[in-house]
Amino acid sequence: VVILFVMLEVLVSYPDLTVRLVDGPNRCSGRVEVYQDGSWGTVCDDNWALLDAQVVCRELSCGPATEAPHQAHFGEGSGSILLDDVACMGSEGSLLECSSGGIGNHDCGHDEDASVTSPLYVGNLFIYFLLGKVRLVNGPNNCSGRVEVFDSGQWGTVCDDDWDQRDAQVMCRELGCGEALEAFGSARFGKGSGSISLDDLACSGSEVSLLQCPHSGLGNHDCGHHEDAGVTCAGEINVLRLVNGPNNCSGRVEVFHSGQWGTVCDDDWDLLDAKVVCRALGCGVALEAPDQAHFGQGRGEIWLKDVQCSGNEGSLLGCSSDGLGSHNCGHSEDAAAICEGQSGLNA
Incomplete structure (x- = not known):
């Protein structure tokens, strides 16, 4: 017997504060951000631990936290860094109930932005x-x-x-x-x-x-x-991988669709597109977006062309493109990505 409970996608608000997770694969995994005085800001990873992540997940009705990544795991934020030295007991109802250095007090950069991962979220x-x-x-x-x-x-x-x-x-x-x-x-x-x-x-x-x-x-x-x-x-139509590179986080970009792997044409391919790929694969920040089959020519279908991502999408198929299978390219134009990570989610 399957019992389904629909969880409404709402932000949990407190006076002068709203918490969200962004730039991750879903609303329950991503960079931690809080809203204060009219703008969003990040949380520094100094002392950031699973107990802190647990409070965020409970605050967002996301279930148990499984990881509390450091070092801008889901990319660097922008603007203010609002919290530092967060030290939750794990039972608090809000991140602001935890001990911290105080709103706006920090000695961090965005390369230290804190994150949360909760794999229990499936669709809505x-x-x-x-x-x-x-x-x-x-x-x-x-x-x-x-x-x-x-x-x-x-x-x-x-x-x-x-x-x-x-x-x-x-x-x-x-x-x-x-x-x-x-x-x-x-x-x-x-x-x-x-x-x-x-x-x-x-x-x-x-x-x-x-x-x-x-x-x-x-x-x-x-x-x-x-x-x-x-x-x-097949629930998420695009399954990404990087192949033929030195590790799981660098290589030729390939997409799984209609039962087979295919490549991506390098027309309009740039670092914003590579950023989406690297984040989706848990490979950190995109360093380069090579073109012209930098990691060798693929075979079979070319699934995407003229990909134009903003960089914030959770999936490559969330980006603008000519549509699956529409292209006028050859495999000599296969796109690639080089991410900072060495071992992503496909390791």
Whole structure:
């Protein structure tokens, strides 16, 4: 049985203060900003920790915080830095209830902007299941990643023994992410930690929840985290990757659409476009936006041309372009991105 609770996307306001998360993949992950005296400002990462992030997430009805990134993880803000040395207990109802250096008092730059990550957000819904909760983590978006199940108070992974397209189909449908595109094994989206919750899944593909499928029982397994299962769903039409570069955060830009990877034409390709790619992949700030197949020519389809991002979009498909598949380019014009990170969400 699936119980859905619709969470309205509203900003939580307090006197003279509104809190938001920006430049992330959704409203529950991003750079922390607060509104005061008519303008938005950032929060310095000095002493920034998971307890502080927990308060922000609760304030925005985003569920438990999972990370409290430092060093402008979701890009540098602009304007004022309003809070520094935040030291929350974790139980406060607002960030302003936490100890700090006071509004506007800081010794920071925007390269120290604090952030929050909460992977529980899926579209406009939090999805709660009678027998447990499921999520996809460490992927390029909410519809791709390592499969995890919430049981006995903690998140655990799923072993890839017998993991196949039918199991992935149930997972994708359960999260409202559409059709399953690929079912991965061997910790494709990185190794999890803690418990391994499920093994030997044998879904027919028609189940409503992953926990309705036959399995060896919660917590019963003979696996290691190098066998963690993953999935890519079609719910977010563009799945990005950087390939043929020195690491997961530099390379030729490729987009997954209609069941296959394709490249992006370098017409009008610039640093603002690369910024969107780097942020979407968890690779930090964009350093360069090479053109002319800098990392080699791709093959197959060229999915995008004349991409024109403002730099704030959460997805490359949120940017202006000629439309998927419309182009007059060759692979000698394949676009690329070089990000400051070394290992992004696809590592």
